Amino acid sequence: MSSLIQIGELSERAGVSHRTIHYYERLGLVQPAEREGAGYRYYDETALKRLEKIAALKRLGLNLDEIAAVLPLYFADATGIKGKEKVVEILKVQLAKAETQLHELTAFKRDLEGNIARMEELIAQAQRG
Amino acid sequence: MSSLIQIGELSERAGVSHRTIHYYERLGLVQPAEREGAGYRYYDETALKRLEKIAALKRLGLNLDEIAAVLPLYFADATGIKGKEKVVEILKVQLAKAETQLHELTAFKRDLEGNIARMEELIAQAQRG
DNA sequence: ATGTAACCTGACGTTAGCTTTAGATTGTGG
DNA sequence: CCACAATCTAAAGCTAACGTCAGGTTACAT
Structure with missing residues (x-):
């Protein structure tokens, strides 16, 4: 059952x-499986x-173009x-960014833990004194 | 030598x-050590x-308010x-977000590496064929 | 003392990523 | 069959995070 859903249910389920879904559609990010006459x-x-x-x-910081x-x-x-060559280039840029971000994020997490403990x-x- | 610098050098060194520095100043993020008469x-x-x-x-996705x-x-x-209690709460929220992001980022990196290889x-x- | 580079402020412009508004159309439970 | 909820489109509005513009002041080298 390919059971199609309407935009209301989709928006609710996707949060x-x-x-926003209309907007993403214009950017080519999502498309309806079909559109009837109306x-x-x-x-x-x-x-x-x-x-x-x-x-x-998005949570990783990519903008909609990158996505x-x-x-x-x-x-x-x-x-x-x-x-494909172009795509690989884009992917490698993203990979480099991801690696940088991983390091920074790890450092940030350590800082946070240290600060929380302090x-x-x-x-x-x-409270004692 | 506390050697103060002007906004031009600061902006260049900070990239x-x-x-932007003026803007951050209005948000309370940076302040000059001093301002002379002029x-x-x-x-x-x-x-x-x-x-x-x-x-x-910012690279980790925090907005200026969070920063x-x-x-x-x-x-x-x-x-x-x-x-301090309030601050700890904020930090813990940030920590939870950082941990989630670490997982997602790790997964994303794996995806990227896989896709690049493919x-x-x-x-x-x-090229061969 | 003058040119020019660096600085100042205030107001308006810009881009991304949506949200709101408004009015029209469509589908459906009672 | 009709009220009403869901959907549609286009256009305008909104926030964050700056950039641009315009006009004016300041510092310094020649």
Whole structure:
């Protein structure tokens, strides 16, 4: 059962507004599986998965253009992708960024843990004294 | 030698525009060590360090409000911070976000590496065949 | 003392990523 | 069959994080 859903359900399940979905559609990030005569959009499950992937990539700091560049890799057959050299370049840039970010994030996490420990110690001292 | 620098040198060394520094100043993120009669801003080394920290935190996806909340922890004496419980809460939220992001980022990196390998293999095949 | 480079402020412009508004159309439970 | 919820489009509005513009002041080298 390919059971298509409308934009209302999709937006609710994906946790984004229907206007956001329209916006993403214009940017080529998601497309309805079909549109009947009246213009209503009907989506399948992959639409939901795309929206979830978009959200995840956004959390990593990619903007919608960058997401548009890497998203097809998650849903398209790799052999069918045109301009593979270009895509590889983009991916390598993203990889370098990801690696930098991993280091910074690890350092940031350590800082946070250290600061939390310090603060909690100070709070405990204040309560004792 | 506390050798103060002007906004031009600071902006160049930090890699941000002087208008950005003005903007950050209005948000309370950086302050000049002193301003003489004419209004010129003179900065010390900590200003540069603050700008670098701001840039690093931005790369992790924090917005300027969030940065304003955690930045003092890097430069202020912890004992002097008011509302420690509140600060700890903020830090813990940041920590949880950082951990989530670490996982997602690690997964994303794996995906990238896999995709790069696949694409390069396809490119190599196309060149051979 | 003058040119010119660095600085100042305030106001307006810009881009991304949406949200809101407004009015029209469509689908459906009672 | 009709009220009403869901959907549609286009256009305008909004926030963050700056950049640009315009006009004016300051510092310093020649």
